[in-house]
Amino acid sequence: MFARRSRDRKMRFILCLCLGIAIALGFPSIFVPSPIVVAQENPAIEQNARLLLQQGIELYETEQFSRAIELWKQSESGFAAQNDPLGKALANSNLSFAYQHLGRWEEAEEAIQKSFQFLTQSQDTDRSVAEIRAKAWNARGRLQWSKGQVQEALQSWENATRDYLQGGDNSGVISSKLNQAKALQVLGFSVKAEEILRDVYQTLQSSPDSPLKALGLRRLGHALRQVGHLQESQKILQQSLQATDNSTDRAATLLELGNVEWGLGDRAIAIGKETTAKTHAKNALQFYQQAAAIPKSQERLQAQLNQLSLLIATGQGDKTESLVAQIQTSLDNLPPSRAEINARLNFARSLTCLQGVDSASLSCVKKEWRDRGVRLTSLNAQQHKPALQLASAVEKAQQLQDPFAEAYALGQLGGLYELNRQDTEAKKLTEQALLRVETLQAPDIRYRWEWQLGRLLKAQGDKRGAIAAYTRSLNALKSVRHDLLLAAADVQFSFRDNVEPIYREYVDLLLDPFPVSPQKGTANRSEIEISQDNLKRAIQGIDALQLAELQNFLGCSLASIAKIPEDAIDPTAAIIYPIVLRDRIAIVFNIPGREKPLDYRATPIAQQKVEQTLQRLRHNLTEPGNTPEALADAQTAYNWLIAPLEEVLAENPQIKTLVFVPDGDLRNIPMGALYDGERYLIEKERAIAVSPRLKLFAPQITDSLKVFLGGIGIAQTIDNTSFSPIVQLREELAQISSTLETSLPLIDEQFTQTNIQQNLEPGRFSAIHWKTHGVFSSDPQETYLVAYRDRIKARDLNHLIQTSSRSGANPLELLVLSACETAQGDNRAVLGLAGIAVRTGARSTLSTLWKADDTANTQLMARFYQELSKPGTTKASALRQAQLSLLRELGYPAPYYWATYTLVGNWL
Structure with missing residues (x-):
């Protein structure tokens, strides 16, 4: 009897471990087919609960979820007949995972509850019980994650870790810790997430080389990629290669x-960084080719599909003909499964692109590559029609009774009809796809096909229906936002192609007064009033876009930041939203105190011309010798953005500050440098501020400041990058000390992360002024400040500055980063500055768009703090007076010297 129970426990342990390896990290984003032969059903197998459980695992791993469910139900019955509560618990936790894949959430919840119920009935206390309980916690965590309950999922995965430890399963411990890191990252606890990842790495490093170690390292590499640490991921994956000779693992x-x-x-x-990008693309292709070259590999087809997608994305479609034929052969040899369906969907998208089609919804070539002249090279793919692949995917999804896969396939087929201008058929298929997920919790599918439906309704002239569809799409996006926060290669930067257009098209619809495309002779858009409701929804849409961008940049949620009540908005500030749309610049603005506070103007102009003009203006502003060229474009931009508002601003003299919530390339332009032909905007008696998503920054008057000072004046070379000396460092800091209460400055060798952390005691300072080199970028890995022999990266800077606002202390009132700049060639570089402003909790951040002249910078900063020390002076007003002193008094008339400064956040 004892021997039999030992064998039973050992079998449960092995089966639990096998399925734990397959699903511990949640549902994969890249589906890998694994062709296996499933034994034919017969009475002997049906009565053997363990073999049914194992066979269900094999079906699950090939993503045949409905068939796996059938076998696991039979397995549960077998365990029940044997009065084996642990077996029933294991079968039900497995069932929960399969139900989750199919969107059968109530059944998934019921199965996991039954699993815990059976666990409490067991009298066993050995390691296998802890193993099964850990797996049940893992299933519950994945279910909670799918519902957006990230905090609850974290708790479940912590419980799973505890039970895996009790059961002595190191592989399970690693998996559940990686899940914890993912949840912590989304919740904003990036430091804790990185501590867990380091702990996992140290555990793996102490293990001997083996396939299990290689698997753990690969999982860790994948987790690091998800949280945006690509270089670290690369190093770990190389170690994984070295840890095993197993061809499948490799x-x-x-x-x-x-x-x-x-x-x-x-x-x-x-x-x-175009040259660097090409090198990485070349390396990626080589890795995919090496993976595809390994015979009998489960990853072979996925490697080929990724290779094909990358060739298309980088404009190398002419190199794909033989690869297309190889993929078709591989697909024809696959058994029906969700993996096969997803492979066909992937292949169909590539085939569509190769036929020369590219659109915002398809995004064959990424926008950044297109901006550099990369285009598709068409392939004569008549023998590989994407419609055939999609029709086959629909049929097989129906055979498998897989509504998720069927919805994806129907929607993508509808998208193909849309591209071919067959809107009626496209709409029918899209509505069928949405119908398949009507009863499922599938926001990641719904947002795509509601967006597609919105485009189709707009094309048919149904503006009201289109707006409703876009609204549903954006609501669905909110539900999957925590998944979009993870910076996987196919998430963070594809955000710009696959998420941002939804917001822009939605706003475009709201701000278009015409029910259908305007005909000849109709009034100009700017002359027709748009309802206050539509204007408010348009602002909310742009706010939501900017919030999503910041969350995507930071890799964490900002949902906990309180919204500003309407009566807290500064009554003397006009809030201006200039929005770059496809065929115009739309300007929504809010002037407090009016009966209808929201108003709208529009300047008809093609988006491409706007972007070209603004990029040229930005370049010329950074060259003091290019002032005449800069003024020409600054006047053009003034006519687009400010001239339409002059009359209404003149009618409201109470407005003292213009607060811009800029969009697109406008974020890289200093608004004060806009020029009317005689005067700059900064000269027109109003202060200027910038606020990325207004509701992240509560405007309020600042009390007297106590400033923490520091900086680097000496020349340095760090990681092969040279940083020039900053001669005026000591003078600038001394002048600030003569005006306000400050710390003893940390200068040169003293300006280290350790010293900064020790000096930033909670509540001791309300402001920080650092004069050091730094770069802001749309890539958080390329956003940093220079310390002594070190770079303080964005995530470390966040941690350092947050030190000053812990333990209930007040948030930092002002963060001044003097001598920094935004990255050249990065049209979203200000996102890095905004990200620092938001993530550090600083109410206001003052920095420069390009590297400031050292002497002029010191003079401006001295005047800024002198003005700020005057009672009742706002930060925006103090900055304006300091800029005017350079422009009018100190001999720096070129905007290169005074226009680089930007105030982000609270302007009061």
Whole structure:
């Protein structure tokens, strides 16, 4: 009897471990087919609960979820007949995972509750009980994560870790800790997430090389990629390769290395590093080719599909003909499964692109590559029609009774009809796709197809229906926002292609007064009143876009930040939202105190011309010798943005501050430098401030400041990058000390992360002024400040500055980063500055868009603090007076010297 129970426990332990390896990290974003032969059903197998459980695992791993559910139900019955509560608990936790895949959430919840119920009935106390309980916690955590209950999921995964430890399962411990890190990152606890990842790494490092170690390292590499640490991920994955000679393990790791290189390439192209981006793309292709070359590898097809997608994304469609044929052969040899369906959907998208089609919804070539002249090279793919792949995917999804897969396939088929201008058929298929997920919790599917439906309704002239569909799409996006926060290669930078357009098209619809496309002879858009409700919804849409961008940049949620009540808005500030749309610049503005506070103007102009003009203006502003060229474009931009508002501003003399919530390339332009032909905007008696998403920064008057001072004046070389000396460092800090209460400054060798952390005691300072080199970028890994022989990266800076506002202390009132700049070639670099402003909790951040002249910078900062020390002076007003002193009094008339400064956040 004892021997039998030992064998039973050992079998449960093995089965639990096998399925734990497959699903501990949640549902994969890249589906990998695994063709296996499933034994035919017969009475002997049906009566053997353990074999049914194992066979269900094999079906699950090939993503045949409905069939796995059938076998696990039979397995549960077998365990019940044997009066084995642990077996029933294991079968039900497995069932919960499969139900989750199919969107059957109530059944998934019921199964996991039954699993815990059976666990409490067991009298066993050995390690296998802890193993099964850990797996049940893991299933519950994944269910909670799917519902957006991130805090609850974290608690479940912490419980899973505890039970895996009790059961002595190191692999399970690693998996559950990686899940914890993912949840902590989304909740904003990035430091704690990184501590867990380091702990996992140290555990793996102490283990001997083996396939299990290679698997753990690969999982860690994947987790690091998800939280945006691509370089670290790359190093860990290389170690995974070295840890095993197993060809299957090597293929999976090579595939993941290709994904990391692709992510690095996307980052590089987004911040203007074209040569580096090409190198990463080349490396990614090589890794995919190596993975595909390993015979009988489960990753072979996925590596080929990723290779094909990357060739298309980088405009190398002419190199794909033989690859297309290889993929088709591989697909024809796959058994029906969700993996096969997803592979066909992936393949169909690539085939559509290769036929020369590109659109915002399809996004064949990423925008940044397109901006650099990369275009698709069409392939004559008549023998590989995407419609055939999609029709096959629909049929097989129906055979598998998989509503998720069927919804994806129907929606993508509808998208193909949309591209071919067959709108009636496209609408029917899209509505069928939405119908399939009507009873499912599937916001990641719904947002795509509601967006598609909105486009189709707009094309048919149904504006009201289109707005409703876009609204549903954006509501669904809110539900999957925590998934979009993870900076996977196919998430963070594809945000710009696959998420941002939804917001922009929605706002475009709200601000279009015409029910359908305007015909000849109709009034100009700017002459027709738009309802206050639509204007308010448009502002909310742009606010939501900017919030989503910041969350995507930071990799964490900002939902906990309180919204500002309407009566807290400064009654002397006009809030201006200039929005760059496809065929116009839309300007929504709020002037407090009026019967209808929201108003609208529009300047008809093509988006491409706007972007070209603003990029040229930005370049010329950074060159003091290019002032005449800068003024020409500054006047053009003034006519677009400010001239339409002059009359209404003149009618409201109570307005003392213009607060811009800029959009797109406008974020890289100093609004004060806009020019009417005679005067700059900064000269027109109103202060200027910038606020990325107004409701993140509560405007309120600042009390007297106590400033923490520091900086680096000496020349340094860090990581092969040279930083020039800052001659005026001591003079600038001394002048601030003569005006306000300050700390003893940390200068040069003293300006280290350790010293900064020790000096930033909670509540001791209300402001920080650091004069040091730094760069702001749309890539958080390329956003940093220079310390002594070190770079303080964005996430470390967040941690350091948050030190000063812990333990209930007040948030930092002002953060001044003198001598910094935004990255050249990165049209979203100000996102890095805004990200620092939000994440550190600083109410206001003052910095520079390009590197300031050292002497002029010192004079401006001295005047800024002198003005700020005067009672009742706002930060925006103090900055304006300091800029005017450079422009009018101190001999710096070129905007290069005075226009670089930008105040982000609270302007009061």
